[in-house]
Amino acid sequence: MFNRERIPFTRRWVVKIGSALLTRDGAGLDLQVLEPWVAQLTAWRHAGHDLVLVSSGAVAQGMARMGWHRRPRALHELQAAAAIGQMGLIRAWETCFARRELHTAQVLLTRDDLASRERYLNARSTLRTLLALGVIPVVNENDTVATDELRFGDNDTLAALVANLIEADLLVLLTDQDGLFDADPRKQPDAKLIAETRIDDNRLDAVAGGSDNGLGSGGMVTKVRAARLAARSGCATIIAAGRSADSLGRIGRGEAVGTLLRPVQEPQAARKQWLAGHLRVSGRLILDAGAARALREQGRSLLAVGVKAVRGEFKRGEVVACVDEQGREIARGLVNYDVQDTDRIKGQPSSAFVRILGYIDDEELIHRDNLVLT
Numbered sequence: 001m002f003n004r005e006r007i008p009f010t011r012r013w014v015v016k017i018g019s020a021l022l023t024r025d026g027a028g029l030d031l032q033v034l035e036p037w038v039a040q041l042t043a044w045r046h047a048g049h050d051l052v053l054v055s056s057g058a059v060a061q062g063m064a065r066m067g068w069h070r071r072p073r074a075l076h077e078l079q080a081a082a083a084i085g086q087m088g089l090i091r092a093w094e095t096c097f098a099r100r101e102l103h104t105a106q107v108l109l110t111r112d113d114l115a116s117r118e119r120y121l122n123a124r125s126t127l128r129t130l131l132a133l134g135v136i137p138v139v140n141e142n143d144t145v146a147t148d149e150l151r152f153g154d155n156d157t158l159a160a161l162v163a164n165l166i167e168a169d170l171l172v173l174l175t176d177q178d179g180l181f182d183a184d185p186r187k188q189p190d191a192k193l194i195a196e197t198r199i200d201d202n203r204l205d206a207v208a209g210g211s212d213n214g215l216g217s218g219g220m221v222t223k224v225r226a227a228r229l230a231a232r233s234g235c236a237t238i239i240a241a242g243r244s245a246d247s248l249g250r251i252g253r254g255e256a257v258g259t260l261l262r263p264v265q266e267p268q269a270a271r272k273q274w275l276a277g278h279l280r281v282s283g284r285l286i287l288d289a290g291a292a293r294a295l296r297e298q299g300r301s302l303l304a305v306g307v308k309a310v311r312g313e314f315k316r317g318e319v320v321a322c323v324d325e326q327g328r329e330i331a332r333g334l335v336n337y338d339v340q341d342t343d344r345i346k347g348q349p350s351s352a353f354v355r356i357l358g359y360i361d362d363e364e365l366i367h368r369d370n371l372v373l374t
């Protein structure tokens with residue numbers, strides 16, 4: 001069972017900071033407000049952990065720059081505000097992290113990017129590469145292009161989907177309250193903090209209310225929903241106060257801060273099930289005996305060198321079945337190359353990909369994280 005004692009040993013975090021926090025309740029960004037988080041995130045990064053930051057605040061910062069006191073309702077005004085504010089947001093993060101000699105990267109995503117299998121894989125490899133380079137990705141919704149139906153709308157959902165995408169162990173949602181209370185503390189001052197519960201606790205829907213601070217967009221409803229989404233890949237969620245001193249450091253040490261929402265399943269099982277939910281087989285790869293053994297017995301990624309033949313029609317990111325020479329299915333997984341390119345690189349080492357294809361996307365044909373033994 002996931003508990004706080006495990007937190008110091010978790011490897012990968014997604015930390016989401018809400019609009020109200022970042023823009024001092026709408027007054028605008030201030031580097032001094034960001035500093036304590038940057039210090040805590042830097043310490044966590046230096047301790048060898050992977051970090052993705054999901055930063056809201058583009059709209060709120062745009063509003064502050066334009067002198068607007070109310071969050072606009074019309075989508076085009078929200079989009080304009082986001083475009084104005086995102087500049088300041090990213091510059092502020094970059095300036096603060098650069099002072100600590102950490103590079104940052106701006107990653108703007110729409111819902112569509114994570115729904116399309118190919119773009120999903122591209123977003124995933126970009127984020128993984130940034131993490132491997134020790135860079136801090138700063139993610140926000142690509143508000144200026146997202147149409148109503150395609151919007152995440154709130155960054156809690158976006159952060160949860162990013163947690164699924166990079167298989168994070170912990171999603172930290174920093175907000176303007178100490179955590180999730182048994183009623184909205186803005187309306188009921190005697191509300192009590194829920195320190196910890198499992199994500200399938202059915203009290204959660206009843207207690208989580210919307211947002212009333214005029215800056216954020218989802219309130220606790222979207223945070224609870226986000227925690228449920230994150231739990232699909234075995235990721236735990238902590239909702240905590242962003243304004244308390246050293247909140248990230250304290251969370252990292254396993255101290256009782258905020259509300260811990262535990263996933264039902266262990267990460268390994270949850271990840272596989274989540275992947276299994278995405279499965280509709282588009283093609284088949286026939287593996288040689290060595291590759292079949294590497295998958296079955298050693299839990300390795302599938303390399304093109306172990307593929308003897310390719311069947312079916314598939315694009316990058318679709319699901320293929322891996323079968324042995326006798327036609328028995330071994331595994332299913334998300335393939336990194338389309339059928340034409342897979343056919344050209346089968347039997348070849350990844351060092352030959354550039355010569356054969358003129359490019360290389362991934363060294364593996366199917367990464368082990370995207371493989372489920374069947």
Ligand SMILES: Nc1ncnc2c1ncn2[C@@H]1O[C@H](COP(=O)(O)OP(=O)(O)O)[C@@H](O)[C@H]1O
Nearest residue numbers: 018019175181183184209211216217218219220
């Ligand atoms: N049960 C609850 N516990 C705590 N806060 C709640 C609850 N229900 C509703 N809220 C409201 O949710 C708000 C935080 O969500 P939101 O404004 O979306 O923040 P953020 O910008 O950090 O995402 C709080 O200010 C609070 O008024």
Ligand SMILES: N[C@@H](CCC(=O)OP(=O)(O)O)C(=O)O
Nearest residue numbers: 019056057058059155216217
């Ligand atoms: N993409 C939007 C975030 C939407 C939003 O309001 O998020 P949040 O403050 O986390 O509820 C922005 O940057 O303003």
